[in-house]
Amino acid sequence: MTEQVMAAIDGSQFSEGVCDYAAWASLALEAPLTFLHVVDNHPQTAEADLSGNIGLGSREHLLEELSQLDEQRAKVAQEQGRLMLKAAKERAVEDGVGEPGSRQRNGTLVETLAELEEDIRLLVLGKRGGSAHQDSEHLGSSLERVVRSLHRPILMVPETFQRPQKVMIAFDGSNTTRKGVELLARSPLFSGIPCHVVIVGAETGDNRSQLDWALSTLREAGHEAEGAIRAGDVEETLRVYKEQHDIDLVVMGAYGHSRIRHLLVGSTTTAMLRRASVPVLLLR
Template identity: 30%
Template sequence: MTYKTIVAVLSAAEDAGKVTDHALALARRTGGHVIGIHAEIPVVVTLIAPMEYPDPNAVMDLQERAQRQSREVEQAFRSRCERDDISYEWRLFTGTAGYASAGVIDSARGADIVIAGQFDPDVDGPSREDIEDMLYESGRPVYLISNAPSGPAPIERVLLAWNGSRESARAAFDALPFLTSAREVEIFTVDPPENIMQSRDFCGAELAATLARHGIKTTVTSGASDGHSVADALNRRATEIDAGLIVMGAYSHSRLRQRLFGGVTSAMMRNARVPTLMSR
């Protein structure tokens, strides 16, 4: 298994270069094809009162700004792909649905992996809802590039977050190309449960045996949250072992609950310190 079709979600000029660089680095290792996609959202003007009309010049200025951003994103993508002589294509989608549009989701569903920038409220890039829609609706693993300044260095250590859920199992096997090429993989459980089905001391042991049959060197560890969030525990452990990638399942709890009360998935979308591969 390898990643042969790679979708790069290019939301804004500020993150287009970084996302493209990560997609190309992966494509060079796998001989993959990169699809750059950008969703241009047309300006929607809301009228507050019946007699109020939008200034046509202001509307045209906003439209031109959106089109200019699309051109800048496309140029950043194409120039990097041509420089690296990588197989690629460019897709521009226009519509009010943005990254939840049928065309964008269909492009993602036809890929092996989706690469996107981490949600950053200070950058005119994807909103948290954009990333959530891509992850929730595409059925494909989403590789989120952290806001840390480091580039797409080879990944030698992977932290595999494990809680025994369907989502974490899906993530583990979606990430096999990264796991098999890594020097070390740590299966890490936060606050492992103790029940009649499994002792906390053996949480993750069966997964480790399965991965070992793929030739993957693994260790199994666990840690206590100690009153902190699970996301904090994952970030802290990733720093301790100098992991270059976190692999985790997404939305083990309902999406609505996560939006209302927060959750590990939402927290890691905002605050992951290293690139994170999520699957649902």
């Protein structure tokens, strides 16, 4: 199967943003678009909870009724998912995508994406913000595991689509971020978009040569490019630069060799993505 843009929707308030960013990416990359909905049937703990003083017959009857309710809930969840996928495809068609596809799976988001990884060129997910509805909890809590398990670019997006006008890459000279610069340089996704390269660290000869390489790589590919080396806390420094230069898409390596690695590995991954007000493209 041709590698495609895959967009995971879950009924949260991020779904519209996911649809629109996925459509934008699909058109720019000239890649097929598939929407994915995963029905996560959480195991019920009712049986353990009901082991009190009720009679055996009553308990068995109650468990049977709970089992039937579980089946009904699963059917409702699947039907809701089908309706969401239908609406997502209609929205993508309105955005200009020819024939978007859809998939519905049972299981967990992480396991499902691992199974589909070979089909994915770019994964689009919604970020769970501080005011997110509980319906999106499973998606938000899965962010770190998705990043750890998937070896494909992941685009985390906000609720509302805004066509990117300026992109910033957090660069640390690692293999991942060097590949990221090369990706920016050649990808149709960033065609015509000015690029900013930011190194968080000291003004050293090595950092300066790394920055010069990144800028020349981008400029040789026809991009308008500028860069900076700034000392300070990684997350705060990148946030300030983003705000000062009106950056509306950030590219980061999910795993690098510097402090950026420590920023993105562990519990701070979800926190950083939650605070970001613009799309974040994570590279592996």
